[in-house]
Amino acid sequence: xxxxDLARWQFAITTxxxxxxxxxxxxxxxxxAGLQTAWYRTQKEKYxxxxxxxGKLFLINFAxxxxxxxxxxxxxxxxWSAYSRFVGDIFGAPLAMExxxxxxxxxxxxxxxxxxxxxxxxxxxxxxxxxxxFGTLFSAYxxxxxxxxxxxxxxxxxxxERGRAELTDIVKVLTxxxxxxxxxxTIPSAFLTAGGLFAGVAAWMIVRKRDVEVAKPVLKMGLxxxxxxxxxxxxxxxxxxxxxxxxxxxxxxxxxxAYDTKSNVPFSLLTIGTLDGAKPVFQIGLPxxxxxxxTGNFNGVVEGVNDLQAQYVKKYGPGDYKxxxxxxxxxxxxxxxxxALAALFAVIVLVGIRRGRSPSGKWFLRGAIALxxxxxxxxxxxxxxxxxxxxxxxxxxLMKTSAGVSPTVxxxxxxxxMIAFTLLYGVLAVIEFGLMIRTIKVGPEPIAVAGKADSDSxxxxxx
Amino acid sequence: xxxxxxWFVIIAVLWVGYFILEGFDFGVGILLKVVAKDxxxxxxxxxxxxPLWDGNEVWLLVAGGATFAAFPxxxxxxxxxxxxxxxxxLISLIVRGVAFEYRSKYGKAxxxxxxxxAIMISSAIPAILWGVAFTNIVHGVPLxxxxxxxxxxxxGFFNLLNPFALLGGLTTFALFATHGAFFLALxxxxxxxxxxxxxxxxxxxxxxxxAIAFLxxxxxxxxxxxxxxxxxxxxxxxxxxLAAHRMGREGWAFLASAITSGLVVIxxxxxxxxxxxxxxxxxxxxxxxxxxxxxxYTLKVMTYVAVVLTPIVLIYQGWTYWIFRxxxxxxxxxxPNSGVLDKIHP
Numbered sequence: 001x002x003x004x005d006l007a008r009w010q011f012a013i014t015t016x017x018x019x020x021x022x023x024x025x026x027x028x029x030x031x032x033a034g035l036q037t038a039w040y041r042t043q044k045e046k047y048x049x050x051x052x053x054x055g056k057l058f059l060i061n062f063a064x065x066x067x068x069x070x071x072x073x074x075x076x077x078x079x080w081s082a083y084s085r086f087v088g089d090i091f092g093a094p095l096a097m098e099x100x101x102x103x104x105x106x107x108x109x110x111x112x113x114x115x116x117x118x119x120x121x122x123x124x125x126x127x128x129x130x131x132x133x134f135g136t137l138f139s140a141y142x143x144x145x146x147x148x149x150x151x152x153x154x155x156x157x158x159x160x161e162r163g164r165a166e167l168t169d170i171v172k173v174l175t176x177x178x179x180x181x182x183x184x185x186t187i188p189s190a191f192l193t194a195g196g197l198f199a200g201v202a203a204w205m206i207v208r209k210r211d212v213e214v215a216k217p218v219l220k221m222g223l224x225x226x227x228x229x230x231x232x233x234x235x236x237x238x239x240x241x242x243x244x245x246x247x248x249x250x251x252x253x254x255x256x257x258a259y260d261t262k263s264n265v266p267f268s269l270l271t272i273g274t275l276d277g278a279k280p281v282f283q284i285g286l287p288x289x290x291x292x293x294x295t296g297n298f299n300g301v302v303e304g305v306n307d308l309q310a311q312y313v314k315k316y317g318p319g320d321y322k323x324x325x326x327x328x329x330x331x332x333x334x335x336x337x338x339x340a341l342a343a344l345f346a347v348i349v350l351v352g353i354r355r356g357r358s359p360s361g362k363w364f365l366r367g368a369i370a371l372x373x374x375x376x377x378x379x380x381x382x383x384x385x386x387x388x389x390x391x392x393x394x395x396x397x398l399m400k401t402s403a404g405v406s407p408t409v410x411x412x413x414x415x416x417x418m419i420a421f422t423l424l425y426g427v428l429a430v431i432e433f434g435l436m437i438r439t440i441k442v443g444p445e446p447i448a449v450a451g452k453a454d455s456d457s458x459x460x461x462x463x
Numbered sequence: 464x465x466x467x468x469x470w471f472v473i474i475a476v477l478w479v480g481y482f483i484l485e486g487f488d489f490g491v492g493i494l495l496k497v498v499a500k501d502x503x504x505x506x507x508x509x510x511x512x513x514p515l516w517d518g519n520e521v522w523l524l525v526a527g528g529a530t531f532a533a534f535p536x537x538x539x540x541x542x543x544x545x546x547x548x549x550x551x552x553l554i555s556l557i558v559r560g561v562a563f564e565y566r567s568k569y570g571k572a573x574x575x576x577x578x579x580x581a582i583m584i585s586s587a588i589p590a591i592l593w594g595v596a597f598t599n600i601v602h603g604v605p606l607x608x609x610x611x612x613x614x615x616x617x618x619g620f621f622n623l624l625n626p627f628a629l630l631g632g633l634t635t636f637a638l639f640a641t642h643g644a645f646f647l648a649l650x651x652x653x654x655x656x657x658x659x660x661x662x663x664x665x666x667x668x669x670x671x672x673x674a675i676a677f678l679x680x681x682x683x684x685x686x687x688x689x690x691x692x693x694x695x696x697x698x699x700x701x702x703x704x705l706a707a708h709r710m711g712r713e714g715w716a717f718l719a720s721a722i723t724s725g726l727v728v729i730x731x732x733x734x735x736x737x738x739x740x741x742x743x744x745x746x747x748x749x750x751x752x753x754x755x756x757x758x759x760y761t762l763k764v765m766t767y768v769a770v771v772l773t774p775i776v777l778i779y780q781g782w783t784y785w786i787f788r789x790x791x792x793x794x795x796x797x798x799p800n801s802g803v804l805d806k807i808h809p
Contacts, residue, residue, distance in 0.1 A: 056803070059564065060564070060565075063560060063561055063563075063564035063565070064561065066517060066560060067556060067557040067560040067561055068557065069524075070520075070523075070524065070553060070556055070557070071553050071557070073524055073527050073528060073531075074527065074542060074549060074553055076531070076538075076542075077527075077531065077538045077539055077541065077542025077543060078542045078543055078546055078549060078550070079543075081539035081540065081542065081543035081615075082539070082611075082613075084531065084535055084538055084539040084542075085535055085536055085539045085613060087535075088531055088532070088535020088536070088538060088539065088757065089535060089757040089758055089761050090761070091531070092528065092529075092530075092531035092532030092533070092535055092538070092757070092761075093532045093761060093764060093765055093768075095528040095531055095532065096525065096528035096529045096531065096532040096533075096765060096768070097528075097768055098528065099521060099524045099525035099527075099528040099529075100525050100528075100529075100768065100769065100772045100773070100776065101768075101772055103521040103524055103525070104518065104521050104525070104776045104779075104780065107517035107518040107520070107521050108517075108518040108779055108780055108783050109779075110517070111513070111514035111515060111517055111518055111783060112514060112783055112786065114513070114514065115510075115513050115514035115787065116514070116786065119786050119787065120786065163611070163612070163613075164535075166757075166758045166760075166761075167757075167758060167760055167761045167764070168760065170761075170764045406539075406543040407609065407611070407615065408543055408544065408615045408616055408617070409543050409546055413546055413547065417546075417547075417550045420550070420554065421554075424554060424557065424558075428557075428561060431561075431565065435565060435568060435804070438568075438804045439803075439804060441807055442803070442804050442806070442807050443807065445803070457794060457795060458795060458796075458797040459510065459791070459795045459796065459797070461513070462506050462507070462509075462510040462513070462567070462791075462795070462796050462797075463506055463509035463510045463512075463513045463563060463564075463566070463567050
């Protein structure tokens with residue numbers, strides 16, 4: 001493998017890994033804030049115990065999310081210096097804003113929340129988790145706006161002399177529909193992810209009859225979060241698909257393995273293509289559904305991969321403009337499939353627990369254990385799809401990925417760092433998974449009824 | 464002042480913040496096993512950083528992001544050029560952050576001991592490497608215009624490990640260690656405070672020797688009046704820090720070491736200006752605040768953002784320091800030898 005392939009693999013590995021933890025963190029921050037608000041309002045002990053218990057799970061994930069995020073910011077310059085030079089005038093701004101607005105908020109107020117139980121008033125302490133949670137939203141918005149520029153560059157002009165894209169309209173970059181749609185698609189999926197984690201853990205506790213009074217309200221909160229989030233994800237997914245069809249028709253065609261331009265295109269449930277991706281061999285599909293998904297009209301015309309390839313050759317010069325079609329096709333379906341599976345489970349259990357009934361049984365337990373993983377898989381496949389099906393472009397229509405790699409960094413260096421990051425991330429995954437499982441097994445701590453005399457000298461929270 | 468100069472100052476300010484804040488974090492990490500012997504002491508030491516370290520590290524992320532936004536050519540050349548040192552810093556910061564959060568989850572001595580060793584090593588590596596990196600930047604590294612017309616780093620990893628850079632690395636290492644000791648003297652009580660005060664003087668004197676050698680070398684290299692004056696100020700304030708320490712004025716000692724850490728950055732940036740990365744091979748191939756910068760429009764947008772947000776950040780981050788101003792001692796740690804995950808609750 002050459003430096004380019006290695007740098008691409010490194011980006012894929014570190015980014016997919018980072019994004020396992022990001023949605024958990026974003027969603028969990030809000031759910032924990034919700035639990036603490038319930039405690040603040042009702043003073044019921046079960047909500048306090050739930051806040052502290054799920055707060056621990058949240059923080060175990062947050063730690064890895066934070067430290068792997070540093071790599072994300074550095075690797076643009078390290079492995080993709082040509083890309084950084086090309087887009088820095090535009091792409092750097094949202095990154096800097098993310099740090100200044102979001103990272104400071106998140107880290108400072110989360111620090112206050114973790115260590116502030118006995119240092120802040122109840123109100124200020126509750127406010128600190130809410131501020132940290134909203135900080136994660138700012139972070140998501142800026143980075144999605146930066147990514148949207150790669151999907152659909154706007155608000156720029158080309159400076160031929162300096163060989164780079166230059167910012168002309170920051171408002172356009174931050175408010176274009178690609179960014180807005182991505183934000184409203186990504187944030188509810190983060191809620192779906194956290195809902196899956198919370199509901200899965202709570203369901204397991206109920207089956208095992210551990211702290212059932214703590215788990216019950218969390219199960220309901222988690223399941224309702226999943227269902228609402230899934231509906232929103234579906235609506236904004238539909239919006240995202242339409243934006244994508246107009247801006248990156250090749251991506252939609254690849255998602256569908258639609259090789260030829262047609263109207264009344266079916267939504268393919270299974271397509272087997274020739275190995276070179278030039279044409280399908282066998283297809284089963286839902287009639288006209290793809291036409292509707294991408295254009296809002298069952299008779300709509302959907303452009304096919306082969307026609308788009310011909311168009312792009314005319315427009316951008318000779319080259320292969322087809323992304324990896326099986327990856328796009330299956331990434332798209334697995335994203336929807338895993339998300340839908342989580343929502344299906346949530347609906348079944350919600351029906352099952354109405355009027356205070358307790359669910360039980362082997363399948364319920366299996367479902368509960370699988371539940372936290374389903375949205376995580378959906379998130380990963382969604383991003384694998386959206387980034388891989390933009391290829392061969394790193395900035396759509398402006399710069400190819402192959403032109404973005406650092407020219408001075410050799411394959412040996414990239415291979416070395418890629419292996420080291422992968423090994424370290426692997427070890428961290430094992431440790432973090434072990435801590436999560438152990439934390440769940442230990443369960444919510446009893447609330448100490450320690451005398452007031454102690455509370456002054458002993459810290460509620462210490463490392 | 465042009466916007467290019469203004470953004471050079473902003474980047475310097477961000478690094479000043481980073482050196483002051485994560486500087487003492489690194490120092491505390493480096494000294495962990497030196498000042499804290501048993502579990503209660505270790506946990507007390509780490510708890511002084513607990514609510515602060517993550518916010519401190521954000522100064523680095525913002526410095527990186529701001530460099531990307533304001534001087535993309537600097538960001539690209541520096542990050543791809545200083546590839547392996549930055550990689551080592553990244554690995555360290557990853558291990559360190561996770562170690563803080565995870566080490567006390569279990570009571571087992573081996574689990575904790577391993578994380579403690581990890582904290583010391585992963586604090587020492589960046590404390591050295593930031594010094595190495597900045598010294599190289601100021602000294603100049605092999606840079607040349609590529610066939611594509613961009614200024615690229617043409618050296619290798621070992622070009623970065625020259626004697627001057629290593630001296631710079633040792634200087635920041637000793638400086639941060641002392642800064643961390645002053646921080647602990649101010650933020651802890653009992654035996655930790657005594658040990659921190661005892662070790663502060665020793666490493667403070669080592670720092671003085673290293674810093675004088677380093678500054679002499681820098682001033683020999685860069686003949687600028689402001690660099691001479693700033694270097695002198697560093698020496699004077701460092702002496703003041705040690706004097707305050709001898710008089711038992713822990714607050715003043717920490718303040719002086721904080722100012723010193725900041726002045727080091729200011730001196731290095733003053734030595735650089737108006738370059739951001741001078742070329743040691745051909746001065747014409749240097750990156751400066753003009754040929755490395757973003758457009759005027761981007762700088763203007765970022766100026767509004769920075770001017771509005773930075774004061775707010777400073778206010779609430781400062782407020783956090785005020786909230787957690789109390790000294791912490793080993794006696795504040797409840798059941799120091801057990802971790803929250805040790806036993807299953809009924």
